[in-house]
Amino acid sequence: MLDLPDKIKNLIGNENFSYDDVGMSDSTVIIFTDKVLKIQSISEESEHEYQVMEWLQDKLPVPRVLAYEKAEDKNYLLMTKVSGKMSCADQYMRNPEQLVNLLAEGLKMLWKVDISNCTYMHGLDEKLQMAKHNVQNNVVDMDDVEPETFGENGFESSEHLLKWLITNRPEEEFVFSHGDFCLPNIFLSDEKISGYIDLGKAGIADRWQDIALCYRSLLHNFEGKYCDKKYQGFRADILFEKLDIVPDWDKIRYYTLLDELF
Numbered sequence: 569m570l571d572l573p574d575k576i577k578n579l580i581g582n583e584n585f586s587y588d589d590v591g592m593s594d595s596t597v598i599i600f601t602d603k604v605l606k607i608q609s610i611s612e613e614s615e616h617e618y619q620v621m622e623w624l625q626d627k628l629p630v631p632r633v634l635a636y637e638k639a640e641d642k643n644y645l646l647m648t649k650v651s652g653k654m655s656c657a658d659q660y661m662r663n664p665e666q667l668v669n670l671l672a673e674g675l676k677m678l679w680k681v682d683i684s685n686c687t688y689m690h691g692l693d694e695k696l697q698m699a700k701h702n703v704q705n706n707v708v709d710m711d712d713v714e715p716e717t718f719g720e721n722g723f724e725s726s727e728h729l730l731k732w733l734i735t736n737r738p739e740e741e742f743v744f745s746h747g748d749f750c751l752p753n754i755f756l757s758d759e760k761i762s763g764y765i766d767l768g769k770a771g772i773a774d775r776w777q778d779i780a781l782c783y784r785s786l787l788h789n790f791e792g793k794y795c796d797k798k799y800q801g802f803r804a805d806i807l808f809e810k811l812d813i814v815p816d817w818d819k820i821r822y823y824t825l826l827d828e829l830f
């Protein structure tokens with residue numbers, strides 16, 4: 569077992585555990601019987617995840633924070649394990665109507681959160697600033713991008729993409745946004761959302777931020793991008809039908825492109 573802060577060690581005792589291999593960030597996630605420990609390098613995003621999780625406790629189904637400790641350059645977030653399964657679990661992928669219904673519900677629940685006293689701004693002012701930082705410090709993961717984003721018919725470089733995003737910045741329609749609304753970050757159980765996790769990018773942002781990433785994630789998961797299994801005959805556009813919303817393709821493209829710089 570890793571060298572953990574005493575407070576965390578005392579809370580987990582000798583419980584059995586396994587390491588998660590789903591998350592794509594450089595965090596270490598350890599799954600216990602009914603708790604989860606997320607260890608991250610200290611950063612604005614990882615501290616924000618803890619703060620936003622606390623803020624959301626009585627507002628949305630999110631894990632309960634059991635302990636939050638910092639030691640050296642890491643922070644340790646011990647939280648309850650949410651019930652159910654990730655929304656990309658086979659059981660849901662085989663029932664796309666039900667899955668998309670639940671995800672649409674999940675988006676609508678976010679939009680109902682009262683943001684009048686929320687201090688966590690995560691709109692384009694903040695995101696473009698962070699994107700600039702990522703580009704300037706060369707931390708954009710160019711291996712984890714859509715094939716068409718860069719190259720022959722795409723952008724020449726991350727600098728060019730950033731410039732385009734700044735020039736083509738759309739009007740924002742502010743709601744409470746998850747910030748990384750992809751299937752592995754949304755848990756389902758008993759035909760409802762049982763947990764929103766991975767909250768490091770959550771806060772006030774444009775409604776289309778989450779719609780865009782949800783749409784992209786549906787496409788990726790049904791195409792079998794993250795596992796070998798492909799699911800045939802899925803129409804991602806049912807998302808807009810369930811949301812009863814006309815797709816704003818410009819914004820979907822914009823927020824999908826913006827995410828390339830994170």
Ligand SMILES: Nc1ncnc2c1ncn2[C@@H]1O[C@H](COP(=O)(O)OP(=O)(O)O)[C@@H](O)[C@H]1O
Pocket residue numbers: 588590591592593594595597604606631647648649650654752753765766767
């Ligand atoms: N509170 C939790 N309850 C249940 N599973 C969790 C919880 N937190 C994380 N996980 C599992 O670990 C995975 C990675 O955690 P996540 O917070 O999404 O990290 P990353 O930032 O690496 O994506 C999730 O997709 C999920 O399968």
Ligand SMILES: [Mg+2]
Pocket residue numbers: 591592752753766
């Ligand atoms: Mg995640």
